[in-house]
Amino acid sequence: MIDKLNEILLVDDNEADNFLHRVVLERAGVAKAVTEKLNGQEALDYLTTADADGHYPQPELICLDINMPIMNGWEFIEAYEQLDPKFQSGVVIMMLTTSLNPEDAACAERHETVRAFSNKPLTSESFAAMLEEHFPGRFSD
Amino acid sequence: MSLSTKIVLTLSVLVVLTAATSAGLIFNRLNEQLIDAKMDELERETQLQAALFSNRIDELLRDVLLLAGTPPIQGIARATAAGGVDPVDGSSTEAWRGRLNVIFRQTLHSKSAYLQVRYIGAADRGRELVRVHRDRPGSSIQIVEPANLQPKADRDYFRETAARAPGQVYLSDINLNRELGVVEKPKLPVIRASVPVHFEGAFYGMVVINLAIAPTFEYLATIGNRAHVLYLTNAKGEYLRHPDSSLSFAFETGGTHTVFSDFPTVAHVLDGSVESVSLLSDTGETLLSSRVIPFGPDDLGHQLGLFVSDGIADATDVAAQVARQVGLLLLILVALAIVLGIWLSRLAVGPIVRLSDAVENLDQNNPELVLPSSLSGEAKQLGQALADTLEMLRQRNQELEASNRELKQFSYIASHDLQEPIRTVTSFATNIERDYAQLMDDTGRRSLQFILESCYRMQALIHGLLEFSRLGVEARPERVELESLVRGAEADLADAISSAAGTVHVGSLPTLTVYAVELRMLFQNLIANAIKFRRDEVPPIVWVAARREGDGWLITVADNGIGVPEKHREKVFLIFQRLHNRSEYEGTGIGLAHCRKVVDMHHGRIWVETSDAGGARFCVFLKEVRA
Numbered sequence: 049m050i051d052k053l054n055e056i057l058l059v060d061d062n063e064a065d066n067f068l069h070r071v072v073l074e075r076a077g078v079a080k081a082v083t084e085k086l087n088g089q090e091a092l093d094y095l096t097t098a099d100a101d102g103h104y105p106q107p108e109l110i111c112l113d114i115n116m117p118i119m120n121g122w123e124f125i126e127a128y129e130q131l132d133p134k135f136q137s138g139v140v141i142m143m144l145t146t147s148l149n150p151e152d153a154a155c156a157e158r159h160e161t162v163r164a165f166s167n168k169p170l171t172s173e174s175f176a177a178m179l180e181e182h183f184p185g186r187f188s189d
Numbered sequence: 190m191s192l193s194t195k196i197v198l199t200l201s202v203l204v205v206l207t208a209a210t211s212a213g214l215i216f217n218r219l220n221e222q223l224i225d226a227k228m229d230e231l232e233r234e235t236q237l238q239a240a241l242f243s244n245r246i247d248e249l250l251r252d253v254l255l256l257a258g259t260p261p262i263q264g265i266a267r268a269t270a271a272g273g274v275d276p277v278d279g280s281s282t283e284a285w286r287g288r289l290n291v292i293f294r295q296t297l298h299s300k301s302a303y304l305q306v307r308y309i310g311a312a313d314r315g316r317e318l319v320r321v322h323r324d325r326p327g328s329s330i331q332i333v334e335p336a337n338l339q340p341k342a343d344r345d346y347f348r349e350t351a352a353r354a355p356g357q358v359y360l361s362d363i364n365l366n367r368e369l370g371v372v373e374k375p376k377l378p379v380i381r382a383s384v385p386v387h388f389e390g391a392f393y394g395m396v397v398i399n400l401a402i403a404p405t406f407e408y409l410a411t412i413g414n415r416a417h418v419l420y421l422t423n424a425k426g427e428y429l430r431h432p433d434s435s436l437s438f439a440f441e442t443g444g445t446h447t448v449f450s451d452f453p454t455v456a457h458v459l460d461g462s463v464e465s466v467s468l469l470s471d472t473g474e475t476l477l478s479s480r481v482i483p484f485g486p487d488d489l490g491h492q493l494g495l496f497v498s499d500g501i502a503d504a505t506d507v508a509a510q511v512a513r514q515v516g517l518l519l520l521i522l523v524a525l526a527i528v529l530g531i532w533l534s535r536l537a538v539g540p541i542v543r544l545s546d547a548v549e550n551l552d553q554n555n556p557e558l559v560l561p562s563s564l565s566g567e568a569k570q571l572g573q574a575l576a577d578t579l580e581m582l583r584q585r586n587q588e589l590e591a592s593n594r595e596l597k598q599f600s601y602i603a604s605h606d607l608q609e610p611i612r613t614v615t616s617f618a619t620n621i622e623r624d625y626a627q628l629m630d631d632t633g634r635r636s637l638q639f640i641l642e643s644c645y646r647m648q649a650l651i652h653g654l655l656e657f658s659r660l661g662v663e664a665r666p667e668r669v670e671l672e673s674l675v676r677g678a679e680a681d682l683a684d685a686i687s688s689a690a691g692t693v694h695v696g697s698l699p700t701l702t703v704y705a706v707e708l709r710m711l712f713q714n715l716i717a718n719a720i721k722f723r724r725d726e727v728p729p730i731v732w733v734a735a736r737r738e739g740d741g742w743l744i745t746v747a748d749n750g751i752g753v754p755e756k757h758r759e760k761v762f763l764i765f766q767r768l769h770n771r772s773e774y775e776g777t778g779i780g781l782a783h784c785r786k787v788v789d790m791h792h793g794r795i796w797v798e799t800s801d802a803g804g805a806r807f808c809v810f811l812k813e814v815r816a
Binding site: 063064067068071117118 | 635639642767
């Protein structure tokens with residue numbers, strides 16, 4: 049039985065990466081919806097804007113790039129942690145980076161919100177392992 | 190002022206101060222002592238003079254008494270009274286007179302200052318009975334013939350003596366001798382001592398001695414120091430002796446000078462209140478000593494005033510001598526201080542100078558400090574510390590140069606080597622798109638599109654990186670008109686500017702010595718940015734201006750575009766930093782990093798602020814490059 053995630057939010061200024069990740073996620077078929085945002089600010093705006101019915105988007109997984117213009121990954125985390133807890137509950141944030149540099153790793157340690165760390169681009173295998181770890185039982189028989 | 194000059198000056202000043210102070214102290218003390226000693230000397234001198242004078246007067250008084258007691262005095266009286274022959278021993282009056290002449294003559298013989306010795310009778314208006322005299326002290330003695338004897342009853346001394354008891358001596362004032370009532374010339378000051386002679390209970394006559402007093406005065410003057418000036422006065426303060434001889438006895442001829450008017454500070458000894466006074470004159474140039482000498486019978490109240498002045502010239506002579514010696518000593522000390530100072534400063538400054546020479550002569554390319562072997566002590570420590578620091582700096586510099594070289598090489602090689610594979614990928618991807626795109630589904634085609642875009646971007650990045658690493662490698666400063674640089678950059682951007690309907694305003698710009706190629710690139714980047722980051726629907730306008738500021742130039746490139754938010758104003762100058770999504774504004778993130786590197790080459794600064802039009806104003810502070 050597979051319990052699909054409601055929504056996965058991709059935040060990356062590189063549209064190619066977003067496209068690539070969307071392909072991987074759609075192949076895996078683990079999410080009902082995949083949304084792309086090009087930087088932290090857009091993502092933040094998206095999360096805090098209600099639709100016509102007054103519902104806020106509730107992605108269960110946010111894949112967050114670090115280097116982005118306007119608002120980078122870390123700035124997004126800072127702003128995100130200031131949000132009302134209702135926006136944060138049950139959300140897993142995964143930081144994505146091209147090269148893992150020690151400063152970023154140390155930064156990730158400081159933020160509890162950051163649950164996972166992964167090299168770009170995501171592959172089917174690394175994505176599956178991540179799901180297994182952070183959403184146990186939802187994608188296994 | 191150099192250290193050595195300071196040392197020499199300080200030493201000299203110290204020496205001069207010390208020497209001058211001690212010399213001054215010694216000089217003062219010496220002066221006081223000299224003056225004290227002189228005062229003592231003066232006191233002793235006047236004491237001695239007083240004693241001598243009193244002795245001389247006493248001798249005169251004794252002589253007159255002695256003469257009055259000789260046998261012929263009474264013999265003449267007896268013989269005369271008896272009608273020509275002395276009833277006691279049968280001598281005639283003439284015989285007694287002859288004997289008295291002999292006695293008087295012998296007296297004058299033995300006392301050269303006695304002018305006259307006389308036996309004056311009371312009878313016949315005080316006619317002289319016997320008179321032996323000389324004209325001047327020491328001149329020949331004459332026995333006056335009876336026919337030439339004069340009456341003296343009208344003279345003061347005659348009356349005064351006649352009034353006295355037998356054996357009671359009278360002493361006259363000291364005054365000028367008068368012959369026949371006229372003051373004798375040249376002046377001949379005399380004093381007369383006389384004693385009354387009684388015969389058979391009645392006043393019979395008197396014996397009188399005239400003493401020339403001038404030799405006594407001159408003798409007193411020779412007792413003291415020749416440099417001293419002696420003034421003698423009578424009880425009224427009138428001069429009996431004055432260094433200006435015309436003032437001696439001037440009172441007898443109407444003169445009014447007295448010691449009271451000339452030496453008021455010491456004249457009061459004549460009042461009898463004190464015996465002697467010694468003091469330094471108001472001007473501080475002379476010492477004055479005075480003493481009063483009472484003489485003669487007490488009832489007559491004779492006084493001699495004795496005043497000695499001593500110019501302290503000899504004291505000041507000594508002082509001047511001391512001053513000369515001190516001056517000489519000072520000169521020697523100053524010379525010594527200068528020599529010592531130079532030696533000390535050599536000692537102190539020499540090593541520093543040698544050290545600074547060694548530092549100045551360093552080989553720029555291989556700065557290894559060779560310490561002069563003569564250094565010692567603190568200078569050696571300093572030198573060693575300097576050498577160590579220099580060595581450390583040299584190593585750092587070498588490391589830095591090496592890593593800089595590596596970095597340049599790295600970015601150059603990297604960009605070169607990266608170009609090769611990316612060109613291959615681009616070529617193949619282009620071929621695939623051209624030949625096989627229609628065989629793919631949407632995902633495939635979109636993937637291929639991403640590959641191509643990434644390739645172009647990679648090529649642009651590599652190109653930028655290559656330029657960035659090359660920047661400044663072969664830069665040569667040259668003198669250019671900045672306006673032509675800006676116009677050139679504008680021409681290169683002509684397409685972009687016209688398609689955006691933009692305008693570029695160029696103010697008056699200076700002609701400077703700069704790295705022209707690089708600076709043109711800077712203008713091109715800044716103008717391109719101003720056109721690129723424009724507001725939607727607003728035609729971009731760019732203003733380029735310059736103004737002198739301090740020792741450099743402030744060049745500004747302002748626009749009416751979207752501006753740079755406050756928090757990104759540092760970040761924009763870092764390489765590969767982008768503020769915008771590529772979809773909004775195309776770019777590699779190298780342009781402003783490039784600009785900063787150009788500004789660094791000119792040792793300037795670059796920053797961004799908000800322009801008057803609400804856009805960005807890039808400010809570049811430049812200094813001219815030394816060609």
